[in-house]
Structures are given as structure tokens and as C-alpha cells.
Amino acid sequence: TTTKLLPRLIRTAFLAVEQSEGAGARVRRSIGTPKLRNFSPFLMLDHFSVPPGAGFPDHPHRGQETITYLMQGGIDHEDFAGNKGRLGPGDLQFMTAGRGIVHAEMPVQNEDGSANVGIQLWVDLPKHLKGCEPRYRDLRAEEIPVVEADGGRVTVKVISGQSHGVDSVKDLAYTPVWLLDVEVRPGGKVVQPLPEGWNAFAYTLEGEVLIGEEGAQRPVGEFHNVVFEGEGQAVYAAVDEGAEKSARFVLVAGTPLDQKVVQYGPFVLTSQEEVYQAFMDYQTHSNGFERADGWESEIGK
Numbered sequence: 001t002t003t004k005l006l007p008r009l010i011r012t013a014f015l016a017v018e019q020s021e022g023a024g025a026r027v028r029r030s031i032g033t034p035k036l037r038n039f040s041p042f043l044m045l046d047h048f049s050v051p052p053g054a055g056f057p058d059h060p061h062r063g064q065e066t067i068t069y070l071m072q073g074g075i076d077h078e079d080f081a082g083n084k085g086r087l088g089p090g091d092l093q094f095m096t097a098g099r100g101i102v103h104a105e106m107p108v109q110n111e112d113g114s115a116n117v118g119i120q121l122w123v124d125l126p127k128h129l130k131g132c133e134p135r136y137r138d139l140r141a142e143e144i145p146v147v148e149a150d151g152g153r154v155t156v157k158v159i160s161g162q163s164h165g166v167d168s169v170k171d172l173a174y175t176p177v178w179l180l181d182v183e184v185r186p187g188g189k190v191v192q193p194l195p196e197g198w199n200a201f202a203y204t205l206e207g208e209v210l211i212g213e214e215g216a217q218r219p220v221g222e223f224h225n226v227v228f229e230g231e232g233q234a235v236y237a238a239v240d241e242g243a244e245k246s247a248r249f250v251l252v253a254g255t256p257l258d259q260k261v262v263q264y265g266p267f268v269l270t271s272q273e274e275v276y277q278a279f280m281d282y283q284t285h286s287n288g289f290e291r292a293d294g295w296e297s298e299i300g301k
Ligand SMILES: Nc1ccc(F)c(C(=O)c2c[nH]c3ncc(Cl)cc23)c1F
Pocket: 021, 022, 023, 027, 046, 048, 055, 056, 057, 059, 068, 075, 105, 119, 120, 265, 266
């Protein structure tokens, strides 16, 4: 007999509200707002929609990792070390800013003028890695294992972590994070184990999902962030038999880091002095920001 997995209960669920960011971009920020801070290791979650001509021109980062997951369109990136590339639909970029990165992230011009849509998650770096060399890990859509379950009513893209016996291809961030892109069709249901004790949330991208065990389900509409309690072994999700469309959500879990978070915009360290130092280093092109001296991106002009 298989022992039933204890459900992760919902701590809170709330609608992510659109706001402006960068140059003309719109983001639904659901982590990193007064509603949800101190949710280690997660610092920010932006569900972005970037129309042509808008974007995120030259800006710095220090002390965190950013995970950018493109759903629609494309994003070009270019940094002060000459790294550049394009993310297309279904691709991800894991960027470890470490001691310092200055880059631009600009949308590609889609011929039909459609927006470029995706999510960007910021994950805190363990204190001892805050000064590490920056690095990139690209994960292309075709590299991501996809597993079907519940008679084809459930599809999981295993970006990072494990689902239904399928492992993701490689560890991409220093801070252990699971990232699963889950689609549940009407009448489908899924029980997804998560590492015990990790902080976990689900962000709903489309449709309405019922979270919880049979008899204790809570409907969650799109663009909501569902934060789970720490206890429990698995997330239970389902979609009503009579629903018009599937539900799609990203399910994310990460190890809480036992360290302070002191953040000033894109500078995330563990003390006020270090944040002040980051600001000074950025202004004076030192301690990791040397290559910012005289640098401007091509794509962010
Ligand atoms: N000015 C400013 C200050 C700080 C930032 F982090 C940014 C920034 O780059 C982004 C914030 N949300 C995002 N979602 C997706 C993408 Cl691709 C980029 C961003 C930015 F533009």
C-alpha cells in the first residue's frame, strides 16, 4: 500500500497586481512586495509583459541569482563582459550575478507586435557565494524533460527538481530550487511531492486550479501567488471536470537560507554596510564592476 502524502496547506494566496518596471515594461510582482517579503530564498517574482520598444535597459545586479523563463516571444540579453544571447519561447536563463553584473534585457521585435511574456524569479545567494564570479546557464526548451500523468490530463515540464520519477537535466542555480511548469486539463488531478521543509509557492499563469485534497480544495484564479505552509509533503492540485480550459501554474520550492536579507533594488547582501559598498562599487567601477566603466549595451540603446 502506498502511504498517502500529507498535503501542503495554503498559508496565503493573493492576486499579483500589474505595475511598471524598467522602460515601459509591465510586471505583476508577487514576491518582493510589502505583501510578501522574507520568504527565503526567494527575493522577487515578476510576471512580465514587455511590448516592443520597452524593456530593461542597462542595470546592475549583485548578490542574487535570477531565473528568467520565457513563455511568449523572446528576450535578448547582453552584459558588460560581452555575454549575449536570445531566449525564445520555453527557454530559461539562470544568471548568477555574484559579485556584479551590468546587463540589459530587451524584448525581440515580434513581427505581429505581440508582447514578450515570461517570469523572472530572484533567488538569494548563500552569504559565502555573494562575491562569486558571475555565470550563466541557459536551458533550452528542447532540453527540458516533459512528463505526462493522470492519463494525459497532467503535463509537467521538469525544469529543475523531480516529478513523477523524472529528474531535471542539471543543477542550474547554486541555491537549491525546484521549478516545475504544470498544466492540468479539466478533470485532471496531480499530487506533487516537494522537499520537506523547503519554502514553496505556486504562481498561476492561466485558468483556475483547485488547490488541496478532495473535500478541502480552494479555487485559485490566474495571476495569483499561492504560498504554502512549511509542513506537508506534497501539493495537491486539480481542475474541475466542467472547466472550460486547462490550468497552468509554476510550482517552485527552495531551501530557506539562514541569513539576513538587506536589499537595495538589485543589490542584495546581508548587511547595510555591504549594500552601501555595492552602491559605491557600482558608482566607482570597482570590486566586480570594473567592466562597467565606459560600457553601454548595444541592445539597450
Ligand atoms: N530598472 C530595473 C531595476 C531592477 C531590475 F531588476 C530591473 C529588471 O531588469 C527587471 C525587473 N523585473 C524584471 N523582469 C524580467 C526581466 Cl527580463 C527583467 C526585470 C530593472 F529594469
